[in-house]
Amino acid sequence: MLSTGLPQGAVPKLERPGPLRDRVYEALLELITTRALQPGRHLVESELAGHLGVSRQPVREALQRLNTEGWVDLRPAQGAFVHEPTEEEADQLLTVRTLLEAEAARLAAANADSAGIAALEALCAEGEKAVDADDVDGAVAMNARFHAKIMELAGNAVLAELAAQVDRRVRWYYTPVARRRGHQSWIEHRELIAAVTDRDEQRATRLMREHTEHTRRSYHARSRV
Amino acid sequence: MLSTGLPQGAVPKLERPGPLRDRVYEALLELITTRALQPGRHLVESELAGHLGVSRQPVREALQRLNTEGWVDLRPAQGAFVHEPTEEEADQLLTVRTLLEAEAARLAAANADSAGIAALEALCAEGEKAVDADDVDGAVAMNARFHAKIMELAGNAVLAELAAQVDRRVRWYYTPVARRRGHQSWIEHRELIAAVTDRDEQRATRLMREHTEHTRRSYHARSRV
């Protein structure tokens, strides 16, 4: 038997770095979302390739994916430019985000089981703890995980994928403005959990819609300095 | 002078076909949506390249774009396979489609001007004419243009882009089943136009939701043979 001669649990599994293009994609997305690459900047393939230690080809493929997802604009025969967000576009993204999140809340209310609800409450508790500790980064992270969990409970993969993309871009647009709604946001999360527990689809939809609209208003209030 | 040696009117060279990858993308998408390439089929890069008369590179880029949009599955170190739709996924797509279309109807009701409404009525008239003439292809085309016009009147580019992708895939999933709801569909369109004219957002939302739900049911009824 083979298993006798092998250390059973500790097979290190041969970490495969995966396709280069994916790593380049994530690296570039990280650079864009962190504003290391500013909007409007010209991205030169050979430059990025040299900087990342790879050839131009994976860089090209990553850029094209970023293009289809709206992170960069690919002007023909000229190259890639980091997308420049406009007020109008940001507003449209927020509209769509509200829509998708509200539907997710409705589906979550329809489908969630007790385990899922328990998970939501656990995330909520952690989020409140982070807020109490003035851990802004932690609170933001828990907020994202909370919404992701709602999405997961909704059980609609298509919806989840669209929402993930929209969410990421919304966050990018509004990261320059500091955001911390603190306690109020988590109070609304608690109310949402209650609605989900009661399987009240309409109330869950309404609460999530109001919740994201609150966030939208607070974003707008801060972005118009 | 150079011009004397040239055939004066026949300089065909001005038409720029645009990047090759885009043409390959559209060609492949056409082949997939028309079922010339069946779901599950293994797409070999060099084969496609040879068939289309280009190099592998544009084919690769087109395949990756098709991958991010959900038309093909790209298995690492193995290649591209035409995505195989499942019942569950189709249902999720229909849910999202209903959501996006209903929101578009709401926004159209809020924003549409008289010119837009006139355009809708014109499209509706043409659609009814096609139905009366038993022109199924024409009716389907007019239906698509009607919904696209609603989307345009909504004035939300982000929403429109998402809806376009979802719509295309929904149509792909359900093209094997013959679809013709005929007159009833256009009656509902008329009702929707009335709601938009009255600027009644709630009624427009409800009508569009019911409309796409009807379509969904008729799809389901036919697909479960």
Next chain:
DNA sequence: TGATTGTCTTTCGTCTACAGTCCACGGCGC
């Protein structure tokens, strides 16, 4: 006879090279 292993083919992933295109800069004429 069955499983295992070695090899072999196919295909992808990546790199390098070349041609085409666009932009900027400088010279020239007006």
Next chain:
DNA sequence: GCGCCGTGGACTGTAGACGAAAGACAATCA
């Protein structure tokens, strides 16, 4: 001084080539 044209450089678009991983098949050994 101002505008237009030609030229140079830089970058992208495309093609072709090489190395590597995965699957298939046959030969070998228990």
